[in-house]
Amino acid sequence: xxxxxxxxxxxxxxxxxxxxxxxxxxxxxxxxxxxxxxxxxxxxxxxxxxxxxxxxxxxxxxxxxxxxxxxxxxxxxxxxxxxxxxxxxxxxxxxxxxxxxxxxxxxxxxxxxxxxxxxxxxxxxxxxxxxxxxxxxxxxxxxxxxxxxxxxxxxxxxxxxxxxxxxxxxxxxxxxxxxxxxxxxxxxxxxxxxxxxxxxxxxxxxxxxxxxxxxxxxxxxxxxxxxxxxxxxxxxxxxxxxxxxxxxxxxxxxxxxxxxxxxxxxxxxxxxxxxxxxxxxxxxxxxxxxxxxxxxxxxxxxxxxxxxxxxxxxx
Amino acid sequence: xxxxxxxxxxxxxxxxxxxxxxxxxxxxxxxxxxxxxxxxxxxxxxxxxxxxxxxxxxxxxxxxxxxxxxxxxxxxxxxxxxxxxxxxxxxxxxxxxxxxxxxxxxxxxxxxxxxxxxxxxxxxxxxxxxxxxxxxxxxxxxxxxxxxxxxxxxxxxxxxxxxxxxxxxxxxxxxxxxxxxxxxxxxxxxxxxxxxxxxxxxxxxxxxxxxxxxxxxxxxxxxxxxxxxxxxxxxxxxxxxxxxxxxxxxxxxxxxxxxxxxxxxxxxxxxxxxxxxxxxxxxxxxxxxxxxxxxxxxxxxxxxxxxxxxxxxxxxxxxx
Numbered sequence: 001x002x003x004x005x006x007x008x009x010x011x012x013x014x015x016x017x018x019x020x021x022x023x024x025x026x027x028x029x030x031x032x033x034x035x036x037x038x039x040x041x042x043x044x045x046x047x048x049x050x051x052x053x054x055x056x057x058x059x060x061x062x063x064x065x066x067x068x069x070x071x072x073x074x075x076x077x078x079x080x081x082x083x084x085x086x087x088x089x090x091x092x093x094x095x096x097x098x099x100x101x102x103x104x105x106x107x108x109x110x111x112x113x114x115x116x117x118x119x120x121x122x123x124x125x126x127x128x129x130x131x132x133x134x135x136x137x138x139x140x141x142x143x144x145x146x147x148x149x150x151x152x153x154x155x156x157x158x159x160x161x162x163x164x165x166x167x168x169x170x171x172x173x174x175x176x177x178x179x180x181x182x183x184x185x186x187x188x189x190x191x192x193x194x195x196x197x198x199x200x201x202x203x204x205x206x207x208x209x210x211x212x213x214x215x216x217x218x219x220x221x222x223x224x225x226x227x228x229x230x231x232x233x234x235x236x237x238x239x240x241x242x243x244x245x246x247x248x249x250x251x252x253x254x255x256x257x258x259x260x261x262x263x264x265x266x267x268x269x270x271x272x273x274x275x276x277x278x279x280x281x282x283x284x285x286x287x288x289x290x291x292x293x294x295x296x297x298x299x300x301x302x303x304x305x306x307x308x309x310x311x312x313x314x315x
Numbered sequence: 316x317x318x319x320x321x322x323x324x325x326x327x328x329x330x331x332x333x334x335x336x337x338x339x340x341x342x343x344x345x346x347x348x349x350x351x352x353x354x355x356x357x358x359x360x361x362x363x364x365x366x367x368x369x370x371x372x373x374x375x376x377x378x379x380x381x382x383x384x385x386x387x388x389x390x391x392x393x394x395x396x397x398x399x400x401x402x403x404x405x406x407x408x409x410x411x412x413x414x415x416x417x418x419x420x421x422x423x424x425x426x427x428x429x430x431x432x433x434x435x436x437x438x439x440x441x442x443x444x445x446x447x448x449x450x451x452x453x454x455x456x457x458x459x460x461x462x463x464x465x466x467x468x469x470x471x472x473x474x475x476x477x478x479x480x481x482x483x484x485x486x487x488x489x490x491x492x493x494x495x496x497x498x499x500x501x502x503x504x505x506x507x508x509x510x511x512x513x514x515x516x517x518x519x520x521x522x523x524x525x526x527x528x529x530x531x532x533x534x535x536x537x538x539x540x541x542x543x544x545x546x547x548x549x550x551x552x553x554x555x556x557x558x559x560x561x562x563x564x565x566x567x568x569x570x571x572x573x574x575x576x577x578x579x580x581x582x583x584x585x586x587x588x589x590x591x592x593x594x595x596x597x598x599x600x601x602x603x604x605x606x607x608x609x610x611x612x613x614x615x616x617x618x619x620x621x622x623x624x625x626x627x628x629x630x631x632x633x634x635x
Contacts, residue, residue, distance in 0.1 A: 039501035146589050176355040177528060181572040181585035188582075203502070210574035210583070233577065247506040248576055249531035253554040257535055259510045262503040265471045281503075 001197050002028040002051065002165060007060035009046050018269045020046045021057070022221040028165070028214070033191070033198040035212035035229070037205060037244075039266060043221040044201045048167050051199065052086055053077075064165075082112050085158035089170035091150030095142040095157075101128075102138035105157045112161060127156040130193075131186060148179035155186065159194075168200040172207070184211060205248050209233045214302075217241045220269055220277040223296070227303030237305040240278045276308065284309060316384075317522045318344040318367070318490055323381035325366045328374075332594040336362045338546040340381070344490065347520040349512075351533035351554070354543030357590060360526045363543070364492045367524075368403050369395075385490065404431045408483035412495035414475035418467040424451075425463030428481045435486050446485070453518070454481045454511060473504035477511060484515055491515070494526040509535055530573060534558060539625070542566050545590050545601035552626030563628040565602045600631065608632050 009021040021043040028034040036044040049055040051062055053069065062069045064080055072080060085108075088094040095104055105124045109115065115123065125135040131152040142150055151171065158166055171187065172180040184207070191198060202208050208215060209229060216226040217240065225238035236242045243262035249255070262281045267273050273280050279289035288294075288308045297310035325337035337359045344350045354360045365371065367383055369390065383390040385406060390398065408431075411417040418427060429447045432438045438446040444463070451459035454477040467475055476496065483491055493512065497505040513536065516523055527533050533540055534554060541551040542563065550563035561567045571584035588605040591597055597604065603613040612631040620633040 039503065148589065177530075177569060178355060178572055178586040179589065181583035182587070184574075185583055185585050204574075205502070206574040206576040209576055210580055243503055245576065247502045249506070249509065249529070249535040250576060251530040251534050251558060251570060251573060253534045253558050255534065257506050257509065259506055261506075265473055265504070266501065 001030040001032075001065060002199070003061075003063040004047070004051070005061050005063070007047065007050060007057045007062065009043070009050060009055060009057050013270075016270050019272055020221055020269055021050070022272075023060070024216075024218070024221070024223055025060075026214075026216045026223065026226055028197055028199055030197055031191075031195050032213040033200060033211060035208040035215045036199070036201045036218055037203065037208050037215060038218035039203065039244075041220075041266065041269060042218040043269070044218050045169060047218075048086070048169050048199065048201055052084065052167055053081070078112070082161050083164045084167065085161065085163035085165070086167040086169065087151070087154050087158050087171045090174045091142075091147055091154050092174070094154055095150055097142050099141070100138065101140055101142070101153055104142070104153065105138070105160050108157060109160050123160065124156075127159045130159060130190060131156045146179075147175050148182060151175060151183050152186065155183075155190070159190065162194070163196070165197045165199065168198055170202055171200065173202070173204065180207075187211075205233075205244060217244065220267060220272050222277055222293075223304075223306060224278065225303075225305045225307075226296075227299070228301070231300055231303050237299050237303075237310060238278075238307045239282045239284050239309075243281075276306070316343050317346045317348075317386060318342075318524075319382075319384045320367070321382045321384075323363070323366060323383060324379040325362060325371065325376060326379050327372060327376055329594070334593045335546050335596060336376075336593060337366055338593075338596075340548055342541055342548065342551070344522040344524060346489075346522055347516060348539065349516065349523040349525055349537045351537035351540040352524055352526045352543060353528070353530065353533050353540055355528055355590065357545075357593070358543040359546040359593075360543050361494055364409070364494055364524060364526050367490075367492060368407055368409065369398055370403075400435075404483075404488075405435045405486050406488050407490045407492060408486065408488040410476075410479055410483050410491065410493040410496045413499045414472065414479045415467070415499075417479050418475060420467055423464050423466055424470070424478055427467075428478065428485060431482060432485050437486055450481045450485045451478070453484070453515070454478070456481070471504075472500055473507060476500060476504075476508055480508075480511060480515065484519065484521070487519060488521060490522045490524065492524045492526070495528070496525070497532060498527070498529070505532070512536060530558075530570065542569070545596060546593050547601060547629070549602065549630070550626075550628040552622070552628075553624060556622075556624065556626040562622055562626070562633060563602075563630050564606045564608050564632070566628070568605075568607075600629075 005025045007024045011018040038044050050057050124138050128137055133152055172183050212229045215229045215232050217224045219240045224240045246258035246261040264281045275290040275292050276294050279285045294306045294308045296304040296306045299305045320342045323340040327334040327336050352360045378391055425447055429443050432446055448459050497508045525536055537554050540554050540557040541548045544565050550566045561570055568586045586605055591601055599614040600617045603609050617629045617631045618634050619627050619629045621627050
């Protein structure tokens, strides 16, 4: 459905070149949920922006159903934008406070078509119903809703053009625990009902395991490990994935946290470490790690691990 | 008992009405113990923490009733000057969520960590300098003697939170109020700060109130947990009792609503609805409108039921 190949994005800043995303490739399967997971500054949001065409990569291609979005005709690009929608993290800043909900949801529709007033109202009532809000919500302003309800409005807006791919950038991390489950369940229901494909960006590993079918673990702009969620979480092979999973505090007082799985701090993307970017923090570092960038070794069906340890002990 | 809070009520007097932010809180912390104050945003956990230091929202916040005793000394009636001199930053210190906003960008680290030591007349001159180096060593800032002149932006997020911790423990407080101390940090850095808090507690025997919405962080650090909902504590008890046999329907619902690592992929049990407004809240149980076990009795304030071993919950279901 969506295929990224060799995506690289650098930003020039006063202090030098930020190597935000480096040679990232992955495929989002149709009707699946691909999760990009990693810590802040790892480049996961930059990747989403490239898919949404809010940023241009310096190299690499994004293909949507086989077509390169960089070389699409105007008409094809218009159609692409219609099929790809986004929901952002903060429902307080992603909804214009001066507009009524009706106008917020109508805007993307009116950018693509000219429905009559009655048809527009009907469509808006439909998407509000899908996200569990009454049709009367259309007459209100965003501030009249709670955080969870606002995120429902953002989801309704994303659904307005009946997209096929939804990019969800931390869709529940601004919400309270008791509200998160409501929104996650809603997203899963919508996906099942309309056959949507999701690309979710998240830092919460338990959420990613629960929500996604496929996952790419990103560290400092590079994919460390990727594959179907189940084997990646059950049998993580990259030391960074292992460290991430070991560092998650579980809601279980008898669980012992590992404090040694990753030491030190995340390096700066301004001056990323040579070779494997994780090597200064890695407990298993050895000779090739600082010298060469590890290729993605296969480690089972669709499971890839960019770690020199796998050279001699593949799947 | 290090800290004993009884029936504390702190209300915010706003133009649109009186917001019952903290409404009848009872809690205690023993020396060297960590109490987790767990709840969602708006549940009153942060305002409870701030009330202990009488750091109330200016103009609107007022302690209506109740008592706060630190080592037996009543704080609610202590004159402001004495509170500022002897308590705040001295015997009760605070660590806030975001190290970027709790550090002043235009002062050096040495100045800021030395501030409380200077203000409370604990050290001066060269003794101050070595005290600052010592406390930065304790929070594991590498070669602190070379970094006293550095500014916050020259440190990483994790190191900044270590520096905030250093400011808090410099005066060897008796009680540390840590408000979401790891929430702004990445998970591999969070685990290091959790370890640091454990080490501080071990070395100094300080009592800690950990305010958090993260049930994982609370489980990893706390000996006892108090669960807050809509300005009240609905359940409190030893950490194992809370996670293994949660008794209040809200605690049960909260634990069922979070995705868990390495567990079967089942549909999350969402809690319907949202918390009530604390301006004119329901007179009975505040969770009743969302509770799957609601009964007629819930229209009246629920009794706090003792479940043994320091475990108690405020619910009619348990009283019957």
